[in-house]
Amino acid sequence: MQHKIIAAVAALTATMSFTALAQTTPEDAHDYRVAVMTALRGHIGAASMIARGLVSNDGHLVGHAKGLDSAANELHRVFQEGSAVVESEALPAIWDDADGFAAAIAAMTEATAAFVEAAEGGDGQAIGAAFRNVGMSCRGCHDDYRVQN
Amino acid sequence: MTTIASRIKSVAFVGAATLLAALSVYGQDNLVERGQYLTYAGGCISCHTEDTDDAVPLAGGRAMETPFGTFYSPNITPDEETGIGGWSDDDFVNAFWEGVSPDGEHYFPSFPYTAYTGASREDLLAIKAYLMNLEPVANESPEHDLAWYMDTRLAADGWKALNFEPARFEPDPEKDEQWNRGAYLVRHLGHCGECHTPRSTTGVLVTEEEFAGSVFGDENIPNISSHWIDGIGRWSLSDIEYFLDIGMLPDGDFTGSSMVAVIEDNTSKLTRGDRLAIAAYLKSVTPAENAH
Numbered sequence: 001m002q003h004k005i006i007a008a009v010a011a012l013t014a015t016m017s018f019t020a021l022a023q024t025t026p027e028d029a030h031d032y033r034v035a036v037m038t039a040l041r042g043h044i045g046a047a048s049m050i051a052r053g054l055v056s057n058d059g060h061l062v063g064h065a066k067g068l069d070s071a072a073n074e075l076h077r078v079f080q081e082g083s084a085v086v087e088s089e090a091l092p093a094i095w096d097d098a099d100g101f102a103a104a105i106a107a108m109t110e111a112t113a114a115f116v117e118a119a120e121g122g123d124g125q126a127i128g129a130a131f132r133n134v135g136m137s138c139r140g141c142h143d144d145y146r147v148q149n
Numbered sequence: 150m151t152t153i154a155s156r157i158k159s160v161a162f163v164g165a166a167t168l169l170a171a172l173s174v175y176g177q178d179n180l181v182e183r184g185q186y187l188t189y190a191g192g193c194i195s196c197h198t199e200d201t202d203d204a205v206p207l208a209g210g211r212a213m214e215t216p217f218g219t220f221y222s223p224n225i226t227p228d229e230e231t232g233i234g235g236w237s238d239d240d241f242v243n244a245f246w247e248g249v250s251p252d253g254e255h256y257f258p259s260f261p262y263t264a265y266t267g268a269s270r271e272d273l274l275a276i277k278a279y280l281m282n283l284e285p286v287a288n289e290s291p292e293h294d295l296a297w298y299m300d301t302r303l304a305a306d307g308w309k310a311l312n313f314e315p316a317r318f319e320p321d322p323e324k325d326e327q328w329n330r331g332a333y334l335v336r337h338l339g340h341c342g343e344c345h346t347p348r349s350t351t352g353v354l355v356t357e358e359e360f361a362g363s364v365f366g367d368e369n370i371p372n373i374s375s376h377w378i379d380g381i382g383r384w385s386l387s388d389i390e391y392f393l394d395i396g397m398l399p400d401g402d403f404t405g406s407s408m409v410a411v412i413e414d415n416t417s418k419l420t421r422g423d424r425l426a427i428a429a430y431l432k433s434v435t436p437a438e439n440a441h
């Protein structure tokens with residue numbers, strides 16, 4: 001039951017995701033992107049604590065995994081052309097190297113889908129390995145496409 | 150209770166000593182493997198490998214831009230002409246301990262012998278065994294491209310005379326084994342301070358502000374002292390260990406900084422025990438406010 005609710009919420013989030021409207025300014029698009037990235041970060045932080053065994057699972061991991069997967073699947077839309085603003089950590093390479101960036105996002109959605117599967121399976125070792133791959137995909141992208149700071 | 154504890158300790162100690170003795174006669178393969186591990190721990194790869202996708206690891210040629218000019222790392226594969234193929238054990242150890250080449254030339258401290266001087270001869274020779282076991286690659290690194298006042302090895306000689314004191318690492322008997330291992334990895338082999346400690350105008354590490362962060366090119370290198378706000382005082386041992394393993398910051402963000410190469414070619418290759426030792430040592434570093 002809980003899984004169904006989470007799936008429904010995830011589906012709802014997906015259908016509500018960002019489409020540029022006439023009144024969407026680049027700043028709005030940027031702020032929306034930051035909000036999505038913050039959601040990713042929150043799920044990652046929480047999931048890592050479960051994956052590291054610092055807090056108990058109690059079934060929450062699947063929710064975090066699905067949240068991650070949902071947000072990851074939105075990434076290709078939140079980095080649309082025209083959402084580059086001056087005060088941003090997004091590097092021009094995102095748009096200049098569109099193929100490389102798309103591949104980096106594809107690596108992430110693949111990793112998050114596998115993480116959902118591992119979280120549902122419940123095996124600690126598989127969860128740790130799948131979470132690690134999600135982390136690698138975050139890092140792979142930040143290495144080339146985000147301002148170094 | 151104390152007697153039992155100390156008895157367990159002494160049994161463990163004898164066990165460890167026997168294990169070490171067994172390892173030392175284990176043979177060449179084991180030495181090469183140990184050397185590979187220490188090559189990771191020494192952070193050799195990220196500087197001695199050119200920054201291109203098809204670069205041969207450890208064949209040198211990487212440009213390191215500094216306020217004093219551009220240094221090019223040398224080839225450390227066992228090529229006779231352009232690498233370290235002709236080096237003896239003492240040549241190798243002297244380079245790390247004294248900062249001198251086999252010809253007696255003084256190295257610039259872009260080669261961090263200031264940190265490596267603390268490394269043990271045993272560890273250095275294991276690294277040498279690993280490097281000598283690599284495929285030799287002929288690759289002549291470009292000459293350093295330095296400011297006029299640096300454009301002679303005499304500058305390196307003078308700098309060393311003023312700022313360098315060779316010394317091996319001595320374990321602190323007041324601290325436990327984990328802390329001492331961490332200190333050795335952080336301060337010597339891993340040479341973390343080379344980036345994380347600020348430098349004076351003459352390029353000397355400011356020891357009073359050890360690990361208080363620095364600036365490298367256009368990148369801000371973070372404070373890794375145990376300062377609660379500016380440093381990593383708030384991080385748990387697990388947070389630090391996990392960061393060194395996969396690059397995740399405690400808030401779930403991922404580093405995209407030059408630390409990625411350090412994680413890939415060094416800390417992620419270490420055992421969890423060594424990463425925890427690094428963490429334990431860093432947690433003990435005097436809190437310092439951001440240097441920048």
